[in-house]
Amino acid sequence: MRCWAMAVKCQTIVSIMDRLAPRKFAQDWDNVGLIVGDPLQDVSKILVALDATHEVVEEAIEKKVDMIVTHHPLIFKSIKSVRSDTPVGMLVMKLIKHEISLYAAHTSFDIAPNGMNDILCNILGIYEREVLDVTYSEDYKKVVVYVPKGYEDVVRNAMCSAGAGFIGNYSDSTFQVEGTGTFKPMEGADPFIGEVGKLEKVEEIRLETVVPQKYLDKVINAMLRVHPYEEVAYDVYSLANLREEYGLGRIGVIEETTLKELALKVKAKLKAESLKVVGDLERRVKKVAVCGGSGASLIHKAVMKGADVLITADIGYHDAVEAQHLGLALIDAGHFATENIAVRFIAEYLIDETQKQGHEIEVFVSEVQKDPFTCL
Numbered sequence: 001m002r003c004w005a006m007a008v009k010c011q012t013i014v015s016i017m018d019r020l021a022p023r024k025f026a027q028d029w030d031n032v033g034l035i036v037g038d039p040l041q042d043v044s045k046i047l048v049a050l051d052a053t054h055e056v057v058e059e060a061i062e063k064k065v066d067m068i069v070t071h072h073p074l075i076f077k078s079i080k081s082v083r084s085d086t087p088v089g090m091l092v093m094k095l096i097k098h099e100i101s102l103y104a105a106h107t108s109f110d111i112a113p114n115g116m117n118d119i120l121c122n123i124l125g126i127y128e129r130e131v132l133d134v135t136y137s138e139d140y141k142k143v144v145v146y147v148p149k150g151y152e153d154v155v156r157n158a159m160c161s162a163g164a165g166f167i168g169n170y171s172d173s174t175f176q177v178e179g180t181g182t183f184k185p186m187e188g189a190d191p192f193i194g195e196v197g198k199l200e201k202v203e204e205i206r207l208e209t210v211v212p213q214k215y216l217d218k219v220i221n222a223m224l225r226v227h228p229y230e231e232v233a234y235d236v237y238s239l240a241n242l243r244e245e246y247g248l249g250r251i252g253v254i255e256e257t258t259l260k261e262l263a264l265k266v267k268a269k270l271k272a273e274s275l276k277v278v279g280d281l282e283r284r285v286k287k288v289a290v291c292g293g294s295g296a297s298l299i300h301k302a303v304m305k306g307a308d309v310l311i312t313a314d315i316g317y318h319d320a321v322e323a324q325h326l327g328l329a330l331i332d333a334g335h336f337a338t339e340n341i342a343v344r345f346i347a348e349y350l351i352d353e354t355q356k357q358g359h360e361i362e363v364f365v366s367e368v369q370k371d372p373f374t375c376l
């Protein structure tokens with residue numbers, strides 16, 4: 001017996017996609033998120049593709065999907081009209097007419113940890129990697145709180161459970177030192193220790209830890225909830241030395257090989273029909289920078305970070321000459337091949353995440369979208 005797919009709200013898919021590709025990462029010029037559609041629409045079938053091309057939209061209509069998720073946004077810049085005699089207008093009208101929503105995860109997905117560029121690195125076996133070009137960073141704060149002795153564990157646990165104390169691969173990172181706190185409860189106070197009008201000296205623990213800015217309110221609220229004092233003394237400092245950085249492209253290492261061997265591996269792994277290489281094919285390469293899609297603007301970053309080779313797409317003639325001058329090898333594997341690898345990943349992610357929430361929806365990978373370039 002066939003089990004009918006259950007529908008989810010379009011907004012639920014938007015939230016699931018926003019977790020994979022947080023919109024805060026998107027570049028200023030980009031346009032990500034829900035581009036066409038009704039957030040309250042029921043969605044039981046989704047089509048995932050690199051672009052919302054004419055063929056992909058026709059495929060969506062034929063497969064009777066409720067939503068299309070793409071990498072490239074159909075609408076990049078503000079449009080002043082939606083007309084059937086313009087390519088974009090015609091597609092927007094078709095989507096609305098067939099009640100198909102459209103969501104795009106573009107630079108938000110390129111930059112996100114585990115997004116496009118990390119998928120590319122996983123496929124190509126690039127490890128010990130870091131961000132090539134930092135475009136977004138998150139600041140950290142230090143929170144110091146004074147706790148009566150005996151309450152330090154409960155306060156520490158509350159703060160760390162709310163997101164404090166993470167440094168690299170370590171959790172629960174805090175420091176504490178004993179000291180003496182003084183206070184005199186005034187008229188109207190309801191002190192946990194001491195009495196009104198009398199100076200108290202109390203053994204206290206100074207407990208300190210680091211908190212990402214985004215969790216600061218949550219951590220302070222968690223701390224205040226379990227702290228026994230009526231008025232809690234705590235400080236928040238800005239940190240200049242600790243920040244989380246995100247950005248475009250990745251740089252890491254591979255097992256040393258020749259440029260030619262690496263290029264052939266890239267071609268096979270990305271199922272690229274052809275690719276272009278700049279540099280001596282016999283040169284040894286180990287440190288590799290990658291950027292899915294157009295990454296010629298990252299040539300200088302790759303050189304600065306010591307890359308032997310940059311794997312990307314849309315390399316122009318002048319970019320190639322410049323890279324030669326700078327001693328950087330290039331592998332241009334094509335825009336489609338370097339990014340289409342993510343389509344199946346997004347489809348599988350959507351299936352997994354909706355199943356975790358108890359929904360069973362159908363997710364298709366576009367069968368019609370092809371690289372617009374033909375190699376002869």
Ligand SMILES: [Zn+2]
Pocket residue numbers: 072292293294335339
């Ligand atoms: Zn692209």
